Amino acid sequence: MNKLISAVSPHFHSARTTQGIMLDVVIALIPAAIMSVVIFGWRSLAVIFTCVGVCVLSEFLFEKLCKRENTVSDLSAVVTGMLLAFNLPVTIPLWQAAFGSVAAIIVVKQLFGGIGQNFANPAITARIIMMTAFSGAMTNWVAPNLSLSGTVDATSSATPLTLITKGETDALPSYLDMFFGFRGGCLGETCAAALLIGGLYLLFRGVISWHTPVAFIGTVAVMSLICGKDVPYQLLSGGLLLGAIFMATDYSSTPPTKWGKIIFGVGCGLITILIRFWGNFPEGVSFSILLMNILTPAITKLTRPKPLTGGADKL
Amino acid sequence: MKLHGIKVPHHKNTASSAPIRLPLPSVLTVPMSMHIGRPSEPVVKKGDYVKVGQKIAEASAYVSAPVHSGVSGTVLKIDDILISNGQRVPCIVIEPDGLQEISEEVRPPVVTDHKSFVQAVADSGSVGLGGAGFPTNVKLNVRELSEIEAVVINAAECEPYITSDTRTALDKTEYVFKGIDAFRRYMDIHRFIIGIENNKPEAIARLREFADRDSEVEIHVLPSMYPQGGEKVLVYNTMHRLIPKGSLPLDVGAVVINITTMAFLAEYLETGMPLTERCLTLDGSAVKEPKNVIVPVGTPIRELIESAGGLKSEAKKILYGGPMMGIAVPDLDAPVLKNTNAVTVMDEREAAPPKTTPCINCGACLNHCPLRLDPRAIAKAYKQNSGEDLRALQVDLCMECGCCSYVCPAKRPLVQTNKLAKTVVRLQKEKEKAKEEARS
Structure with missing residues (x-):
């Protein structure tokens, strides 16, 4: 007999799915992935594929082991893998990249309950774990393959932020090289142009809102100006764009409210500046995001919109 | 402050389909609960002969409504049936004789003042025809007429598929404004706001033609943003007043009346024919020829679909109303109710429940x-x-x-x-x- 489905409204749903969102993020990361190959060579791809492969495999095996529903198809592990790879130097030994991937997926994501439940960004946290565990390999920078303005000393391999910290400003690459990513650094963080294209795509697709990146980058710009630093250099160096566009906008570890996002972005910007200018590390984007991740539940609670009760607040 | 909402697909396929009257069904199943409030009390019994417009059940409480027959014929039985909310309610089953003899009870009501107007509205069996099904007379029964500052006429029709209110705006414009006249005369109301979404340009143009001649009528063209037709949203977007939690529109000086209800009331005042039939939109992915139709209240959905051209694929889900707030009916024998502004028939693909995945906290x-x-x-x-x-x-x-x-x-x-x-x-x-x- 033809049995009718009985269900509660709504009977229509938007076409957007978790998988679709993650696919958009992957698409948005592709320009930067291509540029990483242009800038640092084919080994970039080896690092990216290792991280993505191990992330997906870790998720698959862990869920199998715990008899949880398999969520590999939602592509979130692919995103984590790409982001982690983007945060590593191209010279990283592949086994270390694999270790970081396992830490990201199993320790930071799955042990807290899987997608949507992790309080910290898996890629960022894994990067910080790796910086502690493999501090040598994690700061083993190489120079880019080429330079647009020809000012880069081919043997100079330090990142611009390290150079600034050391006061070796003569060896700094030009703004043009900085914008297109021809500088030392993690493999996916250097090309500002590619990251901005990805960011615009995500904005256009409605995957992220402008609040976090604008607040984050804006705070860094304003604070750099106040502190008398070279503003474009501060914006284009380190992992600022990668962090502000792709990691500080992670859904599960950042506030979902508009004002929450602004507070989160400003907080990230301030901590980044504190670490860059006064801390021991040349770069502070990762730490700033992780620290703000911890504050997220409080920020969310603080900025939750007030229901429109029309003054009738009786419970 | 702006109220949030969402963009939904419109699917207003039937907007230019003038309603056609379908042949009488072989049986009429009239539930006693087609409104918000206490079920009506049958006043006929098995074997009785009833005529069109004859009262077959009366209001059983203050918030209730009388029910009238849409056909002439014989009462076969009064039986409990399963309705869409899972409850069993008594239901008067009538076999039409095809003669459609009009009852002697049908004559224009004598209305002279507020009290007799509200009484006439109550006698008409009118309930919110936009889908809510709230007895209309209850809304109008105010202590002081000055409590009502404006009548908001709801023509938003923000649900996908549905165009029956659009058709009212196009085909019964005159009655809509006669209704306004009645409210002006008997309720002493002098501000009328018609709220309509901007995806109905023809209906807006038609309403404007009439509104231009009436300085007390404002037409508010609203963005096509679901749930624009929700009472709270509509009053806020037209009058900029927020109805407090647990309150009625009246608490902010508004009475919200659906445009089809308004046109019906005017017609009732003129002819005395109570609410026995209605126009509804038949659409959805499984419907062969989507169209607007007029059927007596109580027509089984099965017969409605058959005489309107049938289905092109198997029905998997059938709704009273549209896809956003529509109520799934238990089976094809479910009857058309007073507040059924649309019947949406979905095929397997459209009806398939989406796969639920874990919350990603996107907000x-x-x-x-x-x-x-x-x-x-x-x-x-x-x-x-x-x-x-x-x-x-x-x-x-x-x-x-x-x-x-x-x-x-x-x-x-x-x-x-x-x-x-x-x-x-x-x-x-x-x-x-x-x-x-x-x-x-």
């Missing part, structure tokens, strides 16, 4: 809720069975529009959880009240 639900609730947090509090948290989150404010569930990329049953959570809060409140009463 789409809370950023689209017109009333700024946090469905994510409500779902969590519901899972923890925390009545206190649910009350702090104001879940009982939820108007169940379903924006949250619609936008959720994880396809979580958010509005569904809100409904359950509202029950938790209601039960908790009742318990507290009982405790307090026991103490005193």
Whole structure:
């Protein structure tokens, strides 16, 4: 007999799915992935594929082991893998990249309950774990393959932020090289142009809102100006764009409210500046995001919109 | 401040389809509960001969409504049937004789003042024809006429597929404005606001033609943004007044009347023919020829579909109303009700329930809720069975529009959880009240 489905409204749903969102993020990361190959060579791809492969495999095996529903198809592990790879130097030994991937997926994501439940960004946290565990390999920078303005000393391999910290400003690459990513650094963080294209795509697709990146980058710009630093250099160096566009906008570890996002972005910007200018590390984007991740539940609670009760607040 | 909402597909395929009258069904199944309130009380019995417009059930309480026959014929039985909310209610089953003899009871009501006007509205059997089904006379029964500052005529029709209100605006414009005249004369109301979404340019043009001649009528063309036709949303977007939680539009000086209800009332005042038939939109992915049709109230959906051209694929889900707030009917024998503004028939693909995945905390639900609730947090509090948290989150404010569930990329049953959570809060409140009463 033809049995009718009985269900509660709504009977229509938007076409957007978790998988679709993650696919958009992957698409948005592709320009930067291509540029990483242009800038640092084919080994970039080896690092990216290792991280993505191990992330997906870790998720698959862990869920199998715990008899949880398999969520590999939602592509979130692919995103984590790409982001982690983007945060590593191209010279990283592949086994270390694999270790970081396992830490990201199993320790930071799955042990807290899987997608949507992790309080910290898996890629960022894994990067910080790796910086502690493999501090040598994690700061083993190489120079880019080429330079647009020809000012880069081919043997100079330090990142611009390290150079600034050391006061070796003569060896700094030009703004043009900085914008297109021809500088030392993690493999996916250097090309500002590619990251901005990805960011615009995500904005256009409605995957992220402008609040976090604008607040984050804006705070860094304003604070750099106040502190008398070279503003474009501060914006284009380190992992600022990668962090502000792709990691500080992670859904599960950042506030979902508009004002929450602004507070989160400003907080990230301030901590980044504190670490860059006064801390021991040349770069502070990762730490700033992780620290703000911890504050997220409080920020969310603080900025939750007030229901429109029309003054009738009786419970 | 702007109320949030969502963009839904319009699918207004039938907007240019003038309603056609379908042949009489072989049987009429008229439930006693086609409105909000106490079920009506049958006044006929098995074997009685009834005529068109004859009262077959009367209002049983203040919030209730009489029911009239849409056909002439014989009462076969009065039986309990399963209705869409899962309850069993008595139902008068009539076999039409095809003669469509008009009852002697049908004559224009004598209306002279507010009181007789409200009485006439009550006698007409009118309920909110836009889908809500709230007895119209109850809305008009105010102590002081000055309480009503404006009548908001709801022509928003924000649900996908449905165009029956659009057709009223196009085909019964005259009656809409005659209704306005009646409200002006008997209710002493001098501000009328017609709220309509901007995706109905022809209906807007037609209404403008009439409104240009009446200085007390304003037409508010609103963005096509679901749930524009929700009472709270409509009053806010037209009058900039927020109806407080637990209050009625009247508390902010408004009475909201659906445009089809308005046209019906005017027709009733002229002819005395009570609410026995209605225009509805038959559409959906399984319908062969989507169109607007006129059928007597009580027509089984099966016969409605057959005489309107049938289906092109198997029906998997059938709704009273549209896809956003429509109610799934249990089977094809379910009858057309007074407030059935559309019958949506979905094929297997359209009816397939979406796959639910874990919440990713994207915040789409809370950023689209017109009333700024946090469905994510409500779902969590519901899972923890925390009545206190649910009350702090104001879940009982939820108007169940379903924006949250619609936008959720994880396809979580958010509005569904809100409904359950509202029950938790209601039960908790009742318990507290009982405790307090026991103490005193």
